[in-house]
Amino acid sequence: METSSRSDIAYQALRRAIIEQALVPGTKLREDEIGAHFGISRTLVRAALMRLSQEGLVEIKRKRTATVAVPSLDEAREIFEVRHCLEQQVVQRLTAHWRPEMGEVLEAHVNEEEAASRRGDTASASRLAGEFHIVLARLAGNALLARYLSEVVSRCSLILALYGRPHVAECATAEHRGVIAALRERDAAVSIRAMSQHLHAVEGRALPESREAEEVRISDILARYSTAG
Amino acid sequence: METSSRSDIAYQALRRAIIEQALVPGTKLREDEIGAHFGISRTLVRAALMRLSQEGLVEIKRKRTATVAVPSLDEAREIFEVRHCLEQQVVQRLTAHWRPEMGEVLEAHVNEEEAASRRGDTASASRLAGEFHIVLARLAGNALLARYLSEVVSRCSLILALYGRPHVAECATAEHRGVIAALRERDAAVSIRAMSQHLHAVEGRALPESREAEEVRISDILARYSTAG
DNA sequence: ATGCTTATTCTTGTATACGTGATCGCTGAT
DNA sequence: ATCAGCGATCACGTATACAAGAATAAGCAT
Numbered sequence: 001m002e003t004s005s006r007s008d009i010a011y012q013a014l015r016r017a018i019i020e021q022a023l024v025p026g027t028k029l030r031e032d033e034i035g036a037h038f039g040i041s042r043t044l045v046r047a048a049l050m051r052l053s054q055e056g057l058v059e060i061k062r063k064r065t066a067t068v069a070v071p072s073l074d075e076a077r078e079i080f081e082v083r084h085c086l087e088q089q090v091v092q093r094l095t096a097h098w099r100p101e102m103g104e105v106l107e108a109h110v111n112e113e114e115a116a117s118r119r120g121d122t123a124s125a126s127r128l129a130g131e132f133h134i135v136l137a138r139l140a141g142n143a144l145l146a147r148y149l150s151e152v153v154s155r156c157s158l159i160l161a162l163y164g165r166p167h168v169a170e171c172a173t174a175e176h177r178g179v180i181a182a183l184r185e186r187d188a189a190v191s192i193r194a195m196s197q198h199l200h201a202v203e204g205r206a207l208p209e210s211r212e213a214e215e216v217r218i219s220d221i222l223a224r225y226s227t228a229g
Numbered sequence: 230m231e232t233s234s235r236s237d238i239a240y241q242a243l244r245r246a247i248i249e250q251a252l253v254p255g256t257k258l259r260e261d262e263i264g265a266h267f268g269i270s271r272t273l274v275r276a277a278l279m280r281l282s283q284e285g286l287v288e289i290k291r292k293r294t295a296t297v298a299v300p301s302l303d304e305a306r307e308i309f310e311v312r313h314c315l316e317q318q319v320v321q322r323l324t325a326h327w328r329p330e331m332g333e334v335l336e337a338h339v340n341e342e343e344a345a346s347r348r349g350d351t352a353s354a355s356r357l358a359g360e361f362h363i364v365l366a367r368l369a370g371n372a373l374l375a376r377y378l379s380e381v382v383s384r385c386s387l388i389l390a391l392y393g394r395p396h397v398a399e400c401a402t403a404e405h406r407g408v409i410a411a412l413r414e415r416d417a418a419v420s421i422r423a424m425s426q427h428l429h430a431v432e433g434r435a436l437p438e439s440r441e442a443e444e445v446r447i448s449d450i451l452a453r454y455s456t457a458g
Numbered sequence: 459a460t461g462c463t464t465a466t467t468c469t470t471g472t473a474t475a476c477g478t479g480a481t482c483g484c485t486g487a488t
Numbered sequence: 489a490t491c492a493g494c495g496a497t498c499a500c501g502t503a504t505a506c507a508a509g510a511a512t513a514a515g516c517a518t
Binding site for chain 1: 468
């Protein structure tokens with residue numbers, strides 16, 4: 001999987017920048033520009049972009065400049081649904097093979113989240129909030145499950161950037177602690193419920209209530225401004 | 230996602246060849262050779278190989294020629310576990326949004342499977358058996374779910390090639406018809422059970438009973454030959 | 459001033475060249 | 489006869505060149 005380390009550097013940097021919303025959805029990603037920045041040729045930049053494109057973080061259309069992906073609301077719902085499904089499996093595995101030191105690792109992570117949140121570093125806070133789920137998945141001990149979940153969680157950053165109300169910044173540390181507590185009891189049903197509720201909460205923060213902004217029809221918007229503004 | 234159509238041709242061909250087990254796990258995939266065959270440069274072959282590598286069908290190690298992936302038994306179990314999880318979600322969605330014409334599509338597909346099986350075309354038969362699940366996933370109406378499932382099902386071909394007993398050739402049409410019947414009743418519980426049993430059967434055919442061949446330790450094998458052959 | 463057409467520039471698509479690490483066969487020694 | 493060391497060849501890693509399709513700006517007509 002690891003390409004030539006130098007292409008990997010570009011990949012990692014871009015990925016992180018996208019996840020932390022430094023590169024917002026729709027941003028153009030010119031090969032030359034990126035290559036110049038990292039001191040590598042377009043060949044390697046291309047490799048990085050293609051990889052990101054397969055992960056759904058970047059959109060590549062033939063003969064067009066790559067952009068940070070702009071998932072539609074429908075895609076967003078699909079992503080959350082798959083995420084729900086995968087996270088459930090993760091939790092199930094964890095309760096089945098729980099070991100006390102896992103609790104320590106998770107607790108330490110949530111503490112980091114809280115620290116970032118307290119010091120007002122929202123970029124790190126929201127990245128760490130996502131990584132909490134990645135850590136869970138890795139502890140669950142199924143590499144493929146972890147890979148898919150990682151992809152899906154990353155894409156949730158895009159969704160949050162697009163549709164989330166501003167300033168929500170996850171604030172999920174309490175919910176994370178709740179999940180950890182449930183896992184420590186090794187009760188599958190309770191743990192799954194805790195995770196489920198947490199995910200619904202995240203989704204609620206990320207997506208408009210229901211089909212509020214289903215599809216932004218220009219005429220619908222203009223209708224609101226055409227009678228008497 | 231679609232690269233330059235010409236790279237896509239190589240990608241499609243390789244993918245299909247791997248899935249139909251014309252290219253068995255471990256086969257070397259030289260960039261020059263493939264490029265010469267399709268009349269394209271290594272650049273495009275590389276793109277195709279990288280894509281296949283991200284899907285887990287090809288292994289790329291730095292400075293080494295790419296090979297058809299050789300999943301370990303542990304990976305195989307991980308893949309089946311994720312597959313189980315995803316297929317369950319597919320079935321759940323299908324029972325929720327069932328429409329009669331879906332039954333027709335599925336039935337038609339199973340008929341194709343049966344035809345291929347009857348005429349002794351095992352390559353097509355086993356490809357179609359896998360594609361049945363892809364069709365299910367597409368009908369379920371979640372593109373991401375379908376993509377992940379498609380990846381996972383493809384990798385099951387590798388597993389079958391590696392660990393499956395010879396000549397099993399899926400013979401799964403009856404089980405597929407069972408799943409369709411359950412779906413037509415729109416009973417989620419029954420459908421999930423049907424799918425679950427089918428998957429366990431597939432896994433049983435693909436993987437050795439339990440941890441029979443867990444890890445082929447050379448010393449273990451030699452021990453059997455060292456006392457009195 | 460607005461809209462349409464055309465020319466220029468920018469950016470990507472693909473092939474190819476060159477350097478370097480791997481692979482494999484050969485020689486020679488034990 | 490087997491194995492270690494070594495050189496030749498082979499295949500990949502990466503940069504670059506050239507072609508061609510988009511995007512954009514300029515110019516013209518209405």
